[in-house]
Amino acid sequence: NAGVTQTPKFRVLKTGQSMTLLCAQDMNHEYMYWYRQDPGMGLRLIHYSVGEGTTAKGEVPDGYNVSRLKKQNFLLGLESAAPSQTSVYFCASSSDNRGSYNSPLHFGNGTRLTVT
Amino acid sequence: AQSVSQHNHHVILSEAASLELGCNYSYGGTVNLFWYVQYPGQHLQLLLKYFSGDPLVKGIKGFEAEFIKSKFSFNLRKPSVQWSDTAEYFCAVNSNFGNEKLTFGTGTRLTIIP
Numbered sequence: 001n002a003g004v005t006q007t008p009k010f011r012v013l014k015t016g017q018s019m020t021l022l023c024a025q026d027m028n029h030e031y032m033y034w035y036r037q038d039p040g041m042g043l044r045l046i047h048y049s050v051g052e053g054t055t056a057k058g059e060v061p062d063g064y065n066v067s068r069l070k071k072q073n074f075l076l077g078l079e080s081a082a083p084s085q086t087s088v089y090f091c092a093s094s095s096d097n098r099g100s101y102n103s104p105l106h107f108g109n110g111t112r113l114t115v116t
Numbered sequence: 117a118q119s120v121s122q123h124n125h126h127v128i129l130s131e132a133a134s135l136e137l138g139c140n141y142s143y144g145g146t147v148n149l150f151w152y153v154q155y156p157g158q159h160l161q162l163l164l165k166y167f168s169g170d171p172l173v174k175g176i177k178g179f180e181a182e183f184i185k186s187k188f189s190f191n192l193r194k195p196s197v198q199w200s201d202t203a204e205y206f207c208a209v210n211s212n213f214g215n216e217k218l219t220f221g222t223g224t225r226l227t228i229i230p
Binding site: 033035040041042043044045048058090092104105107108109110 | 122125152159160162165206219220221222223
């Protein structure tokens with residue numbers, strides 16, 4: 001049982017380049033999330049999805065786009081990378097239990113992105 | 117909007133010392149509270165959670181947390197820490213009504229000295 005898998009694990013980009021981070025989960029979870037983790041700032045929500053075909057903005061969405069074409073995948077795109085987007089990116093998923101919106105997040109192992 | 121404050125940025129303790137990490141939140145309604153732990157080089161894992169009922173919640177590895185509604189706090193405790201508890205600890209909150217998004221605190225880095 002793989003859980004939440006993120007690819008790639010590491011990436012170095014030059015300013016202005018584009019890339020896509022892939023998140024895949026095999027737990028049939030409805031909710032998926034992209035966070036960025038920066039020193040002293042904790043985790044901040046970039047975008048999230050409450051189901052296949054849906055996306056919504058989180059706390060820091062600027063400069064990122066997402067797509068959820070398939071339930072198991074949640075893609076995070078950077079169209080024109082900037083040094084301020086140097087960070088560790090975590091994907092997470094959770095189940096949609098109508099009895100509780102409160103199922104814990106299952107996190108991937110993260111992608112370390114450096115933009116020079 | 118909800119927010120979470122963790123005032124201890126870095127805590128250094130010797131093995132066997134007692135631990136208490138502070139977490140305060142701001143939100144007017146009913147909340148769910150979580151502590152996540154991130155061991156060096158790993159992803160975040162759920163340590164414990166509070167939804168309702170007994171305000172003293174016990175989690176894995178001997179950790180516990182107490183929800184004090186009047187103080188808007190959910191402090192994490194462990195009576196005797198071990199070197200393997202070295203990690204970063206994040207408090208998180210979401211509302212109990214229709215808001216599925218977690219808000220995380222900035223984290224507390226815990227270093228245990230053998």
